[in-house]
Amino acid sequence: MKKFTLAIHGGASSLDPKKLEGDYRLEFDAGLRDALKAGYDVLAKEGTAIDAVTAAICSLENHPIFNAAHGGVLCNDEQIRLSASIMDGYDRTAGAVMGLQTIKNPITAVKAMLPEAVVCLFGEDAEKFSLSKSCESVDPSYFMTERSRNSWLKLRQGEGNTGAHTFIENPGNTVGAVALDCHGNIAAGTSTGGLTNQPPGRVSDTAVIGGGTWAENNTCAISATGDGEAFIRTAFARRVADLVELKNMSLQEAIEFTLLEVEKAEGYGGAVAVDAKGNVALPFSSPQMSRGWISNDGLAHYAIFPDEDLTEQF
Amino acid sequence: MKKFTLAIHGGASSLDPKKLEGDYRLEFDAGLRDALKAGYDVLAKEGTAIDAVTAAICSLENHPIFNAAHGGVLCNDEQIRLSASIMDGYDRTAGAVMGLQTIKNPITAVKAMLPEAVVCLFGEDAEKFSLSKSCESVDPSYFMTERSRNSWLKLRQGEGNTGAHTFIENPGNTVGAVALDCHGNIAAGTSTGGLTNQPPGRVSDTAVIGGGTWAENNTCAISATGDGEAFIRTAFARRVADLVELKNMSLQEAIEFTLLEVEKAEGYGGAVAVDAKGNVALPFSSPQMSRGWISNDGLAHYAIFPDEDLTEQF
Numbered sequence: 001m002k003k004f005t006l007a008i009h010g011g012a013s014s015l016d017p018k019k020l021e022g023d024y025r026l027e028f029d030a031g032l033r034d035a036l037k038a039g040y041d042v043l044a045k046e047g048t049a050i051d052a053v054t055a056a057i058c059s060l061e062n063h064p065i066f067n068a069a070h071g072g073v074l075c076n077d078e079q080i081r082l083s084a085s086i087m088d089g090y091d092r093t094a095g096a097v098m099g100l101q102t103i104k105n106p107i108t109a110v111k112a113m114l115p116e117a118v119v120c121l122f123g124e125d126a127e128k129f130s131l132s133k134s135c136e137s138v139d140p141s142y143f144m145t146e147r148s149r150n151s152w153l154k155l156r157q158g159e160g161n162t163g164a165h166t167f168i169e170n171p172g173n174t175v176g177a178v179a180l181d182c183h184g185n186i187a188a189g190t191s192t193g194g195l196t197n198q199p200p201g202r203v204s205d206t207a208v209i210g211g212g213t214w215a216e217n218n219t220c221a222i223s224a225t226g227d228g229e230a231f232i233r234t235a236f237a238r239r240v241a242d243l244v245e246l247k248n249m250s251l252q253e254a255i256e257f258t259l260l261e262v263e264k265a266e267g268y269g270g271a272v273a274v275d276a277k278g279n280v281a282l283p284f285s286s287p288q289m290s291r292g293w294i295s296n297d298g299l300a301h302y303a304i305f306p307d308e309d310l311t312e313q314f
Numbered sequence: 315m316k317k318f319t320l321a322i323h324g325g326a327s328s329l330d331p332k333k334l335e336g337d338y339r340l341e342f343d344a345g346l347r348d349a350l351k352a353g354y355d356v357l358a359k360e361g362t363a364i365d366a367v368t369a370a371i372c373s374l375e376n377h378p379i380f381n382a383a384h385g386g387v388l389c390n391d392e393q394i395r396l397s398a399s400i401m402d403g404y405d406r407t408a409g410a411v412m413g414l415q416t417i418k419n420p421i422t423a424v425k426a427m428l429p430e431a432v433v434c435l436f437g438e439d440a441e442k443f444s445l446s447k448s449c450e451s452v453d454p455s456y457f458m459t460e461r462s463r464n465s466w467l468k469l470r471q472g473e474g475n476t477g478a479h480t481f482i483e484n485p486g487n488t489v490g491a492v493a494l495d496c497h498g499n500i501a502a503g504t505s506t507g508g509l510t511n512q513p514p515g516r517v518s519d520t521a522v523i524g525g526g527t528w529a530e531n532n533t534c535a536i537s538a539t540g541d542g543e544a545f546i547r548t549a550f551a552r553r554v555a556d557l558v559e560l561k562n563m564s565l566q567e568a569i570e571f572t573l574l575e576v577e578k579a580e581g582y583g584g585a586v587a588v589d590a591k592g593n594v595a596l597p598f599s600s601p602q603m604s605r606g607w608i609s610n611d612g613l614a615h616y617a618i619f620p621d622e623d624l625t626e627q628f
Contacts, residue, residue: 092547092548092578092579093547094546094547096517098436099436099437117543118512118513118516118543119517119542119543119546119547120516120517120522120546121513121515121516121517122412122413122436122437122515122517123413123436123437123515124514124515125513125514125515125516126515128513129513198432199432199435199439199442199443200438200439201435201436201437201438201439201440202432202434202435202439203410203433203434203435203436208434208522208523208524209522209525209546209547209549210522210524210525210546210549210552211523211524214549228433229431229432229433232408232433232434232523232524233406233407233408233433233523234406235523235524235528235549235552238524238549238552238553238556239552239556242552242553242556242557242560243556243560246556246557246560246561247560264406265406
């Protein structure tokens with residue numbers, strides 16, 4: 001069987017390491033391992049990169065510790081709005097949504113857009129489209145967790161800031177996955193609840209093809225997390241792919257280079273990327289980024305802090 | 315006075331040239347000349363590239379022959395939704411909106427976003443933000459023209475297609491402008507009503523930073539028009555800038571190269587671009603693109619068909 005690879009992230013963060021001890025830390029680790037297992041199971045059965053990315057992100061979306069679907073953060077109107085995007089490296093088809101309120105797994109909605117003429121939908125039409133494709137719908141209260149509500153209350157009691165850098169409030173943040181399948185195709189996907197206390201109509205880089213998500217077989221598949229506006233202003237994911245293609249940079253070099261450009265826009269974060277050769281990179285400029293990767297040998301690698309490398313054999 | 319340059323477009327199209335004769339053609343020419351004059355007046359008075367781009371696009375938005383603001387096409391619910399974006403090449407600040415329904419000049423809304431933390435807003439929040447920044451609001455009926463309504467009725471009586479390539483129905487299409495000012499800064503902006511009979515929540519490349527709009531002083535400023543989905547899937551404007559920066563392509567070469575990539579995604583269209591040296595390019599892969607440019611000498615160049623070059627001295 002040819003090489004396959006999956007890399008995931010559960011968000012960039014600058015949370016105090018002391019707040020990530022004990023059960024809370026174990027919950028994070030479990031969330032990362034579950035997502036790696038979900039994607040690995042698809043790839044090991046010769047499934048496609050798109051299906052592996054979708055399975056891994058569904059797992060992260062369902063896990064309340066991450067800021068995507070169940071566990072998503074609250075907007076300034078006390079409701080949750082979900083965004084996601086996906087891209088297939090084989091033919092560069094893509095899908096993106098923003099402002100979902102009842103779709104249990106936004107990543108399934110964008111996957112359903114891949115064969116469609118329209119690439120990106122917002123608000124009510126994104127919701128309608130998802131329902132027309134039989135995406136599972138839930139009551140909006142499903143997405144709300146005590147943790148995300150408390151973060152929102154805390155921010156409201158403070159400055160009520162809706163600007164950049166509020167991602168530090170969310171230890172679990174935007175989630176994403178990239179995969180290379182045994183057929184040689186790559187794909188990328190990203191899903192988020194956005195920023196705590198954001199206006200409901202704010203567009204995250206997660207919903208921008210070329211911003212938070214990009215995939216093309218001849219370069220790489222990328223999913224980003226961090227200060228969304230700085231990633232949009234850098235057209236981050238497209239930029240990384242162009243540096244790989246046009247400057248022959250490695251994935252690691254291209255992401256690190258582009259993260260410096262993001263810093264010029266006063267943003268921090270990270271990304272995961274794979275290419276068609278099975279190379280994988282997971283760099284970040286934020287103090288930490290929950291992340292993981294796995295390949296044919298079934299040895300799951302996962303970590304939150306820099307230089308960490310925890311493993312589990314599936 | 316140092317060199318300044320302005321280039322504009324009034325949309326890519328494949329309309330039968332026979333339908334562009336007589337008064338209809340004169341109306342197009344007047345629309346292009348008026349926009350060039352509006353932008354030129356700003357630049358000649360040592361105004362900024364951002365202000366020149368805004369002035370030129372306001373002029374195009376106000377002209378009913380183009381598919382932006384007044385003259386915008388109808389969505390499948392018989393209403394008009396407006397999108398726009400802008401980017402300042404000096405610091406890569408950017409603004410984008412989608413789904414506006416009452417703001418007379420969407421380009422003024424995105425200009426007002428430049429100093430804000432949030433880069434992109436959709437729907438009601440885009441509307442609210444614009445009003446909070448004192449952008450002029452009008453009754454939605456202001457945007458509707460007999461021509462855009464008839465195009466919609468014709469399409470509804472036909473196949474009701476909402477997919478790609480419906481841009482051929484709109485001889486005047488998405489509008490845009492790019493400028494270099496005498497201070498050495500460049501900027502880009504784009505504004506559109508989208509596709510005739512589109513779902514109200516469809517996102518045009520016009521609202522995607524790196525898709526339809528991009529500007530950075532060290533590479534170039536670009537505004538695109540054409541089959542939006544193909545431009546999004548190519549991250550068109552960012553790609554052009556990367557080819558200029560990383561492969562030392564000329565503006566013309568980089569746009570032509572990227573239009574071939576757009577064709578692989580079954581899309582056609584064009585773009586206007588300037589760089590900080592005052593180079594200008596206006597290539598297109600569609601049968602025609604209404605376009606124009608002007609520099610310090612005040613000689614306005616404008617055209618619709620390939621190889622045309624009409625002029626007027628301001």
